[in-house]
């Protein structure tokens with residue numbers, strides 16, 4: 465048996481919802497898309513939601529409606545999925561990569577401040593693993609430098625910042641509902657805002673700049689008639705994807721509780737394990753998207769192989785973006801992110817993961833480090849083996 469890193473949970477309700485869409489014979493943007501937008505508005509407590517086909521499309525639209533010019537710069541953390549930076553490029557501007565905080569892996573706002581130039585127009589904080597960025601600091605910086613704030617909340621559906629839902633804090637927030645996100649639509653995303661003008665522009669961009677989409681003009685006297693008012697893409701969310709999302713939103717509380725419980729269990733299991741450093745996640749406010757540890761002393765790949773042999777899949781989130789060849793022109797040194805890029809390992813975390821599977825992962829991590837501890841104990845008389853092994857024994861006893 466193999467334990468995957470991430471896996472969506474889908475039940476018969478999602479299947480029945482998709483069957484209802486099939487029966488309606490209206491597969492594209494339609495009633496289910498509108499209903500999903502309504503549910504998201506209610507859940508998040510925001511005024512406008514524009515549902516789109518992916519988180520990448522959401523970011524692209526959010527940036528595109530700012531009408532950026534080729535010389536304009538957008539600050540992005542380098543430790544993110546490449547969609548964040550590629551969206552900036554797709555919107556015709558230049559990503560400027562920033563370092564991250566070694567405790568949370570979120571944007572280092574001081575580093576971002578040092579990279580501001582007269583060309584900087586926007587900043588994209590990414591809530592890594594669902595843990596909110598320091599949004600007070602981001603907004604202070606944005607106010608000083610007159611930057612638009614677009615939150616990349618792909619990981620953070622259902623997280624809060626000082627009790628406020630992610631999605632309610634900035635000019636624009638972008639969510640992803642891809643297969644492994646906190647809720648999934650199969651594929652999907654959303655642009656969220658309280659600004660009417662930005663919402664209208666986003667809605668127009670998602671359907672090729674067409675003034676009224678096919679669904680809203682279905683009962684008009686001349687449903688074939690429309691105008692094209694501006695540029696746009698074909699990025700709308702389909703009824704099929706929205707139907708899945710509508711069922712997933714109902715499950716959200718259960719998803720969040722289970723994800724938090726697994727993350728909490730890992731935190732307990734790994735606290736004090738020599739060779740591992742844990743990320744600060746602020747679980748009371750976070751719906752954890754994944755569980756990432758730092759593996760010290762250059763042993764990340766060894767641990768990854770050890771876990772693979774035990775049937776446990778792991779991941780690396782992420783290779784710092786500024787190291788990818790496509791961004792060679794933006795090459796810079798971002799010391800913390802580069803170090804993290806060598807150390808980080810994502811362990812399995814998904815709703816259906818059983819307690820036994822969580823224990824299997826913890827035990828396999830243990831075995832790796834207890835073997836290492838024994839070797840260190842043999843070669844080092846300075847360090848009593850009993851002290852080094854203590855936390856390991858404590859965890860095995862608790863199983």
Ligand SMILES: Cc1ncc(COP(=O)(O)O)c(C=O)c1O
Nearest residue numbers: 518519520545547618640641642
């Ligand atoms: C931080 C981040 N931003 C954006 C995206 C893009 O979302 P999507 O896969 O829905 O296009 C992802 C997806 O994994 C992501 O992790």
